[in-house]
Amino acid sequence: MPLTEPFVFMGGTFDPVHNGHLRTALELQQWLNVSQVTLIPTGEPVHRLAPGCSAKHRLAMVELAVADAASLCVDAREVEAATPSYSALTLASLRQSLGPDRPICMVMGMDAYLGLPGWKDWDTFLSLCHIIAVARPGYTYPSADAMDDFTRRYRVESTEELWQRPCGAVMIHELTPLGISATQIRELVAQGRSPRYLLPDQVWEYIKQHRLYGYK
Ligand code: ATP
Ligand code: MG
Numbered sequence: 351m352p353l354t355e356p357f358v359f360m361g362g363t364f365d366p367v368h369n370g371h372l373r374t375a376l377e378l379q380q381w382l383n384v385s386q387v388t389l390i391p392t393g394e395p396v397h398r399l400a401p402g403c404s405a406k407h408r409l410a411m412v413e414l415a416v417a418d419a420a421s422l423c424v425d426a427r428e429v430e431a432a433t434p435s436y437s438a439l440t441l442a443s444l445r446q447s448l449g450p451d452r453p454i455c456m457v458m459g460m461d462a463y464l465g466l467p468g469w470k471d472w473d474t475f476l477s478l479c480h481i482i483a484v485a486r487p488g489y490t491y492p493s494a495d496a497m498d499d500f501t502r503r504y505r506v507e508s509t510e511e512l513w514q515r516p517c518g519a520v521m522i523h524e525l526t527p528l529g530i531s532a533t534q535i536r537e538l539v540a541q542g543r544s545p546r547y548l549l550p551d552q553v554w555e556y557i558k559q560h561r562l563y564g565y566k
Contacts, residue, residue, distance in 0.1 A: 356453035356513065357444065358482075359388040359425065361437060363532065364408050365401040366557060367391075367415045368549040370530035372422065374484055377525040378457055379421045382509060386423050387457070389416065392435040393428045402536050403562045405429045414552040438471035441478040453516050454479040460489035467496045476504060480512050480519045487529035491522055540564040 360375055367389070375387040391408045392401075401408065409429045416422040427443060428435040437456070444454055456479045458466075463483035466472045475481065481504075483491070491501070504520040506512060512519055535545040540563055546554055558565055 354452045356382065356384055356455055357388070357448055358382060358384050358386075358455040358457060359390050359444070360457040361390045361392065361428070361440065363401050364389065364391045364412050365403065365532045366408065366535060366549060366553055366562070367412045368530050368532055368535055368553075369547075370486075370528040372415060372419070372550070373528055374457070374459070374525055375422050376419070378482065378484070378523075381523070381525075382455070386421055388423050388425045390425045390427065390440065391429055393431055393433075403560075407556075407560060407562060411553045411556055414556055415550045417552070436470050438469075438474055438478075441475060445478050451516055453513055455482050455512070456480070457482045457484065459484055459486040460491055461486055464489060464491070464497055466500075476518050476520070479517050480521065482521045482523055485522075485524040485527060487527045536563045542566065 358378060360371065362371060364371065371389065375389060379385075379387045389412050391405065391412050393405050406429070409424070409426055412424045416424055428440055431439075433439065441454070441456070448454060456475065458481065460483055463481070466475075485491070491497075501520055501522070504518065506519040506521060509521075512521060530548050535548055538545040538548075539557060544554075557563060
């Protein structure tokens, strides 16, 4: 283990948060042997279409989802920021609050990882954090794309190597594959079908109560 507890986080639109996110975060918490994994919902997403509901609702659903999970927590800095959400800004803000020596790990699904070259200032991320890319059904690595050289250059195979420094490495990791997406859940709700068991019951209740995603 490193001298200081690593900070492990997963950013996302969480529109809504679902069991694919939560199970990924929990398995990583156990595998990395850290006390918590933090979920950071985006405020104004810049890489995708406008979310199906407001940042306030998305944050509230993540809060409900982690309320009874001691090993998961939520950080509202992107939702509360006045500026649009950019990972580069979030990483700089985390580095500022956590200090220069603490390992920071940014967790992302393989779909997000393979799309990194489209993110603002992505080539600065490894100067601020490690990246852990987790397999996601439908997105395989290696693939013949722009991330190959990057991955080959920075990839490490063990967590010991990650903890030797505060930032700068990439890990590719496979967890229980769960083919759940928020898109699928929004579509089910809009069609009047139940998304139950794909997401926590409390989140489904919240969606119904606030009539999100076209729930009638
Ligand atoms: P949408 O369908 O709206 O894009 P999503 O299910 O992909 O939603 P996001 O909020 O976009 O959820 O994803 C946040 C992060 O969680 C991303 O890094 C994404 O790759 C990862 N992720 C989402 N679903 C899964 C899953 N089932 N397994 C592993 N990682 C996931
Ligand atoms: Mg997504």
